[in-house]
Amino acid sequence: MEKSDSVKQYDTAGRPDLKSMSIEELKGLLTDMGEKSFRASQLFKWMHSELESDIDHMTDLPKSLREKLKETCTYTVIKQVREQVSKIDGTRKYLWELDDGNRIESVRMGYRHGSSVCISSQAGCAMGCAFCASAIGGLDRSLTPAEMLEQVYRISAIDGERVKNVVVMGSGEPFANTDNLIKFLRLINDEKGLGMSLRNVTVSTCGIVPEMYRFAQEGLPVTLAVSLHAPDDTIRKKLMPVASKYPYDTLMKACKDYFEKTGRRITFEYALINGVNDSPECADMLAKKIKNLNCHVNIININPIKERLFTKTGEKQAEVFRKKLEKNLINVTIRRALGQDIDGACGQLRRRFPYNESSSDH
Numbered sequence: 420m421e422k423s424d425s426v427k428q429y430d431t432a433g434r435p436d437l438k439s440m441s442i443e444e445l446k447g448l449l450t451d452m453g454e455k456s457f458r459a460s461q462l463f464k465w466m467h468s469e470l471e472s473d474i475d476h477m478t479d480l481p482k483s484l485r486e487k488l489k490e491t492c493t494y495t496v497i498k499q500v501r502e503q504v505s506k507i508d509g510t511r512k513y514l515w516e517l518d519d520g521n522r523i524e525s526v527r528m529g530y531r532h533g534s535s536v537c538i539s540s541q542a543g544c545a546m547g548c549a550f551c552a553s554a555i556g557g558l559d560r561s562l563t564p565a566e567m568l569e570q571v572y573r574i575s576a577i578d579g580e581r582v583k584n585v586v587v588m589g590s591g592e593p594f595a596n597t598d599n600l601i602k603f604l605r606l607i608n609d610e611k612g613l614g615m616s617l618r619n620v621t622v623s624t625c626g627i628v629p630e631m632y633r634f635a636q637e638g639l640p641v642t643l644a645v646s647l648h649a650p651d652d653t654i655r656k657k658l659m660p661v662a663s664k665y666p667y668d669t670l671m672k673a674c675k676d677y678f679e680k681t682g683r684r685i686t687f688e689y690a691l692i693n694g695v696n697d698s699p700e701c702a703d704m705l706a707k708k709i710k711n712l713n714c715h716v717n718i719i720n721i722n723p724i725k726e727r728l729f730t731k732t733g734e735k736q737a738e739v740f741r742k743k744l745e746k747n748l749i750n751v752t753i754r755r756a757l758g759q760d761i762d763g764a765c766g767q768l769r770r771r772f773p774y775n776e777s778s779s780d781h
């Protein structure tokens with residue numbers, strides 16, 4: 420059995436958290452309740468394949484078992500608070516409420532090859548990146564595997580079709596919640612559930628080096644996206660406090676290790692900020708730092724947030740930056756900014772509607 424599968428999942432009140440459990444764990448739980456172990460597969464299918472949000476609708480489970488599950492276990496279903504739809508590109512942003520009243524957000528983007536959902540891994544974030552709305556209120560708490568899955572499941576249910584790609588790039592630092600992240604990945608990949616290929620999943624980190632090494636050992640073929648946002652430690656430290664703990668060279672070694680262990684090319688995220696990290700010299704410095712790695716650079720133009728003074732780099736300047744990298748033989752793409760009119764930056768919607776207030780904003 421895998422290391423991360425041996426962790427039994429309980430909620431904060433000590434009740435078993437059904438949707439965060441593997442089939443093996445469910446079998447153990449149901450046997451302990453005096454039930455037949457085959458019920459575990461039925462329950463798993465309802466949760467992770469049928470995406471059923473109500474235990475009472477699980478009609479092939481005896482009523483007595485359904486009652487027992489409701490009484491003694493937690494069944495996580497997140498509640499939609501708001502939906503915002505971009506008039507420009509159809510991108511949809513969701514605000515959800517968790518059982519304890521915390522709020523999180525996810526974004527659903529439509530592409531020709533299917534939909535992609537960007538999920539949060541924590542409510543808030545403790546990493547303190549200077550350009551990020553999620554950092555402003557700090558961290559409330561980490562999400563359970565079930566709460567991460569639910570963001571994908573509810574959007575699949577709304578769409579009436581399965582989500583094709585998942586990006587763990589919303590609020591939170593996934594490697595500050597690694598055990599739950601790994602559990603989430605194993606569950607979403609389970610062929611008795613959604614059976615999503617992990618090649619269709621991207622996990623984005625600000626660069627917590629020890630966790631990058633640990634994650635590489637798990638043998639999960641996800642794409643790792645590392646947020647660089649600067650060409651050297653001096654600029655990076657101003658934007659991302661994590662850079663003081665894990666300097667550039669240490670981070671690059673961890674990226675190299677990830678590629679060697681998984682064979683997956685690293686993606687570097689680089690948000691251009693006007694006058695901070697977007698000069699042609701910055702592009703040359705960046706190219707030097709990453710030239711020996713099998714990598715791809717995604718240039719993003721930041722979504723300015725009102726709490727911060729940073730402004731966007733102009734299109735021409737962004738193009739100069741891209742060309743500079745290309746000249747240095749670096750694979751690079753300028754990413755289309757989606758959902759500009761709907762609080763596109765992660766954490767913005769959650770900040771506008773932090774507590775109980777229900778509405779829908781189409």
Ligand code: SF4
Nearest residue numbers: 544546548551554591
């Ligand atoms: S950019 Fe990511 S890691 Fe940094 S504060 Fe925002 S959510 Fe956290």
